[in-house]
Amino acid sequence: MTVSYDVIVIGGGHAGCEAASASARMGARTALITHKRETIGVMSCNPAIGGLGKGHLVREVDALDGLMGRVADAAGIQFRMLNRRKGPAVRGPRTQADRKLYRLAMQQAIEDHPNLVVIEGDAHDIMTREGCVSGVAMADGRMFTAPSVVLTTGTFLRGLIHIGTERIPAGRVGEAPSQGLSATLARHGVALGRLKTGTPARLDGSTIDWSVVGRQTADDEAVPFSFMTGRITNPQIECGVTRTTDATHKIIADNIHLSAMYSGQIEGVGPRYCPSIEDKIVRFGERNGHQIFLEPEGLDDTTVYPNGISTSLPAAVQEMFIRTIPGLDKVRIVQPGYAIEYDHVDPRELDMSLELRKLPGLFLAGQINGTTGYEEAAAQGLAAGLNAALKAGGHDDPYHFSRSSSYLGVMLDDLTSRGVTEPYRMFTSRAEYRLSLRVDNADARLTPEGIKLGLVGSARAEHYQAFEEAVTRWRLRLKTLSLTPNEAASHGLRINQDGQRRSAFDLLSYQDVTVASLRSIWGELNDVPKRVAEALDIEGGYAVYLERQESDIAVLRRDESLRIPEDFDYAGLSGLSNELKQKLSQQRPSSLAQAARMEGMTPAASALLLAMLRKQPLDRVMRVS
Numbered sequence: 001m002t003v004s005y006d007v008i009v010i011g012g013g014h015a016g017c018e019a020a021s022a023s024a025r026m027g028a029r030t031a032l033i034t035h036k037r038e039t040i041g042v043m044s045c046n047p048a049i050g051g052l053g054k055g056h057l058v059r060e061v062d063a064l065d066g067l068m069g070r071v072a073d074a075a076g077i078q079f080r081m082l083n084r085r086k087g088p089a090v091r092g093p094r095t096q097a098d099r100k101l102y103r104l105a106m107q108q109a110i111e112d113h114p115n116l117v118v119i120e121g122d123a124h125d126i127m128t129r130e131g132c133v134s135g136v137a138m139a140d141g142r143m144f145t146a147p148s149v150v151l152t153t154g155t156f157l158r159g160l161i162h163i164g165t166e167r168i169p170a171g172r173v174g175e176a177p178s179q180g181l182s183a184t185l186a187r188h189g190v191a192l193g194r195l196k197t198g199t200p201a202r203l204d205g206s207t208i209d210w211s212v213v214g215r216q217t218a219d220d221e222a223v224p225f226s227f228m229t230g231r232i233t234n235p236q237i238e239c240g241v242t243r244t245t246d247a248t249h250k251i252i253a254d255n256i257h258l259s260a261m262y263s264g265q266i267e268g269v270g271p272r273y274c275p276s277i278e279d280k281i282v283r284f285g286e287r288n289g290h291q292i293f294l295e296p297e298g299l300d301d302t303t304v305y306p307n308g309i310s311t312s313l314p315a316a317v318q319e320m321f322i323r324t325i326p327g328l329d330k331v332r333i334v335q336p337g338y339a340i341e342y343d344h345v346d347p348r349e350l351d352m353s354l355e356l357r358k359l360p361g362l363f364l365a366g367q368i369n370g371t372t373g374y375e376e377a378a379a380q381g382l383a384a385g386l387n388a389a390l391k392a393g394g395h396d397d398p399y400h401f402s403r404s405s406s407y408l409g410v411m412l413d414d415l416t417s418r419g420v421t422e423p424y425r426m427f428t429s430r431a432e433y434r435l436s437l438r439v440d441n442a443d444a445r446l447t448p449e450g451i452k453l454g455l456v457g458s459a460r461a462e463h464y465q466a467f468e469e470a471v472t473r474w475r476l477r478l479k480t481l482s483l484t485p486n487e488a489a490s491h492g493l494r495i496n497q498d499g500q501r502r503s504a505f506d507l508l509s510y511q512d513v514t515v516a517s518l519r520s521i522w523g524e525l526n527d528v529p530k531r532v533a534e535a536l537d538i539e540g541g542y543a544v545y546l547e548r549q550e551s552d553i554a555v556l557r558r559d560e561s562l563r564i565p566e567d568f569d570y571a572g573l574s575g576l577s578n579e580l581k582q583k584l585s586q587q588r589p590s591s592l593a594q595a596a597r598m599e600g601m602t603p604a605a606s607a608l609l610l611a612m613l614r615k616q617p618l619d620r621v622m623r624v625s
Contacts, residue, residue, distance in 0.1 A: 004145045005031045006392040007385070008136050010123045010181075011152035012040035014374045015366030015381035017106055018066050019150040022385030024116040025065060025455055028392050030385075031144060032110065033119045033136065035175065040118070041071070041106025043374070044154070044172045045199050046305055047099040047297050050225065052082055053426035054375035055092035056407045059442035061378050062226045064386075064450040065460050067109050068378045069225035075102035077237050077299055079222035088538045089434045093223055096239060098298040119144070124180040126151075126362060133361030139180070148388035150363045152381055155197065157182045157343035157368060162260030163336055164314030171342075173335065182343045188359050191346040195423050196261075197372055198276050198310040198339040201318050204332040205296060205304040213294060213327040214241035227443050227467075228460060240294030240327065244277070244309070247324040248289075251317065252281045260312035260339050274372065274425070276339070277309040277321075292325065303334055312339035344370045347415035352590045353387040353398030354380060354412070363388045370420035371411075379408045386455055399453060400590065402560055404433055404553045405445050417587070417594045433553055435545050440538050444468065470532045478505035478515075478536065481522050491521050508540025559593035562613055575608050 007023040009016050012034030020032040034040055049072040050058050062069030076095035083091045110116065122139035126149060135145035156171030156178040171177045186192060218236035256262050259278045275283070280290050292308040306328075311318055315336040323329050347369045349356055354369070356362045365384035366377035387398045401409035410431045415424060428434050437445070447464045450456035456464075481504040485497045488507075495502065495510065504522065507513045515533040519525045528536070570576070570584040580600050589595035592613065596606045 002135075002143045002145055003031075005029045006146060007031075007148045007150065007388045008033060008144055008146040009150040009152065009385065009388075010136065011154060011156070011366070012037075012110075012118075013042070013044070013152060013154045013366065013377065014068065015152035015154070015377035015384070016150070017041060017110060018061060018068065018378045018381030019152055019363075019365055019385030019388070020110065020116055021067050021113060022064075022382045022455060023148075023150070023389040024113045025457065026386060026389035026393070027454065028115065028148075028389035030116045030389075031119050031146070032116060033121060033123045033138075033144075035120065035122060037107070037118055037120055039175070040110055041103040042172075043097065043099050043102055045197070046295065046307055047097045047102065048094060048295065049076070049097055049102075049374060050092060050094035051375075052090065052092035053407065053428045053430070054373060055082070055094060055225075056428070056437065056439050056442070057375040057379040057411070057426055058225050059093070059439045060406050060408050060446055061375075061382050062228075063442040063446040064382060065456040066378065066382050067106065068375070070228060071102060071105045071109060072097060073224045073226050073229040073232060074105040075234070076222070076225075076232060077234050077296070078218040078239060079224075079232060079236065080219050081223050084219075088440055089438050089542075090428050091439060092428075093225055093439060095225070096237070096295050098234070098301070100298050100301065101234075122176075122178070122180075126181070126184050126359070128359065131360070133359060146392065148361050148363065148392040150365060150381070150384045150388050151181065151368060152364075152366045152377070152384075153178055153181060154367045154377070155340050155342040158341075160341045162265065162312045162339040162341070164258050164260060164312070164317070165265070166314075167265070170340070172340070173338070177342075185343075185345065190349055190356065190358055192343045193346060193370075194341055195344050195367075195370060195420075196339050196341045197274075197367075197423060198312060199337055200277075200306050200309045200311060201322060201337040202297075202334040203294075203304040203306055203322075203328070204334050205294075205302040207330055207332045208240070208294065208304060209327045209330070210240060212242075215239070216241055216293065227447075228463060235299060237296055237299070239296070240304075242292050242294065242326045242328070243289035244292065245289060245324050245326070248321050249281050251321040251324065252278060252313070255313060255317045256282070258314050258317060274310070277311050278313065294327070309337070310339075311337040313337075342367065344368055344420075346370070346419055348417070348419045348587045350416050351398065351588075352400045352412050352416050352594065354384040355387060355391070355398065357588060361391065367423075369415055370424055371415070372423035372425050376411060376424065376426055379411060383408060383412060386453065400560070402557060403431070403593075404436070404557055404560075405449075407431060407437055410437075413594060413597065417589060417597045418599065433549060435542055435549060436553070438538065440535060467531070470529060471535050474528050474532055475505060475536060475539070477524075478508075478540075479503045483521070505536075505540050505543075508537060509544055559596065560591045562592040562610070564589055564591060564595065564609075564613065565616065573608065573612060576605055580605060
């Protein structure tokens with residue numbers, strides 16, 4: 001018997017969990033297909049969430065009522081705010097997670113979802129009807145129908161593990177790769193490429209000499225990822241810090257020919273910003289050592305993740321070089337490190353909604369789109385699940401995230417307009433408007449949109465609205481409290497003696513002035529809740545800069561709202577080079593803004609395209625989000 005759903009999600013990793021959750025929150029009858037229920041939410045690589053840029057994505061997923069932030073808060077065992085001494089726009093929350101607690105919390109979150117069922121098995125093929133997705137065929141013969149399917153295969157598409165010269169077909173250690181789905185995509189003419197990532201050996205922490213390594217502690221006050229988390233209750237741990245030595249480098253250099261990365265047997269491109277230890281020795285061999293963070297994988301687990309020595313050298317060589325590192329001379333290796341190659345789709349084959357143009361109804365999310373990292377995968381999963389549910393519900397227009405309002409929009413636009421030459425990783429430097437896109441205001445930016453879409457549940461909506469009402473009320477109050485320069489000086493505030501009164505809100509733009517510091521002047525500010533005060537401090541500090549940025553953002557939003565029809569005839573545009581016509585016809589940018597960022601586009605070409613779009617009927621080019 002064939003069972004029908006609105007949306008089927010293939011894969012129980014970070015992208016798949018967020019896609020299934022988002023679809024179910026939208027009211028779609030959703031099925032999550034995974035090989036084994038107990039592998040849902042497994043952290044395949046480093047058990048950590050967040051960081052610079054990545055932490056922004058987690059906060060945005062949370063602002064839209066996604067799972068990753070809340071699950072990370074339930075599993076976090078070392079919370080740190082990176083770049084704390086720098087401005088709020090470039091700070092990044094990060095936590096070391098207990099691997100088991102994270103997996104169990106994610107599985108519980110999936111289990112608790114209405115409209116969502118989990119199906120165990122191997123998704124072998126995507127069924128189609130009249131050129132559109134119609135469901136999923138399982139390897140055991142079962143069939144499930146749905147008008148929308150989200151594919152989140154991670155490193156499983158023809159996954160191949162490399163340890164020295166040894167090759168093991170696998171999606172990750174101990175789990176078989178997916179062979180059939182790669183063939184399905186190729187059959188539909190989808191461009192596939194090969195990428196690679198890697199992981200270090202896992203160590204037995206009870207055999208590490210912790211007395212000779214440095215220590216990295218958690219922040220005194222843990223800052224949660226989720227707006228819904230009151231406080232962190234898990235015990236907080238220390239991580240160790242050590243370095244490679246000259247002896248380490250010599251062993252690696254002498255055996256570099258045995259590394260899968262340097263023997264020529266790996267064809268995939270690896271992540272530039274997370275290089276293997278072999279890459280570090282070859283590219284930065286003159287350094288006297290490379291830092292390694294010894295990160296415990298759980299409160300009741302002795303396994304340690306040595307962050308910084310990802311490798312594909314033979315297991316025996318790994319043991320040799322690891323034992324030259326201070327603190328690790330007698331360490332026991334639990335599992336050797338490895339590199340893994342896998343297929344990915346050129347993300348320029350996708351619309352900004354993450355729907356595959358060549359196969360309507362099929363949405364892709366995560367490493368299959370050429371990204372790396374749990375956070376990038378989760379954010380794509382949310383976008384794909386949201387749009388898959390919209391399509392299944394008969395909505396003609398997908399929801400497109402904007403570069404001006406989210407890192408999620410930055411990432412999706414980068415991927416679909418520029419493609420990838422290496423695994424894509426999110427950085428704050430990728431965002432033009434990062435002063436506006438801060439971790440502290442993700443809820444203000446995105447939760448109202450999520451409420452309108454039906455993506456945000458009532459509990460979060462009520463919590464957010466109460467908070468925003470408090471911020472608005474106190475912002476207005478701060479703007480009514482004021483003093484003259486002389487009055488300010490009498491309270492120790494140094495401002496220009498220009499005779500102009502300044503409001504309490506204006507004073508927040510001055511260095512070291514906060515709501516807390518103004519309480520000695522206006523006692524009523526003692527009633528401002530801590531979280532509200534923090535939001536006002538940051539908002540007031542950035543107010544002047546944000547006003548300057550608003551005009552640029554307005555231009556971008558105007559261009560993003562000008563949609564390019566899917567059947568637009570680029571070949572008929574006189575004035576464009578044949579090369580550019582071919583690129584535009586192939587990539588099919590969804591908006592004028594996205595077209596402008598394509599390689600080879602000039603201001604003159606953008607102006608010509610704008611002029612032609614203005615001749616189109618209004619209902620064909622105006623986007624409704």
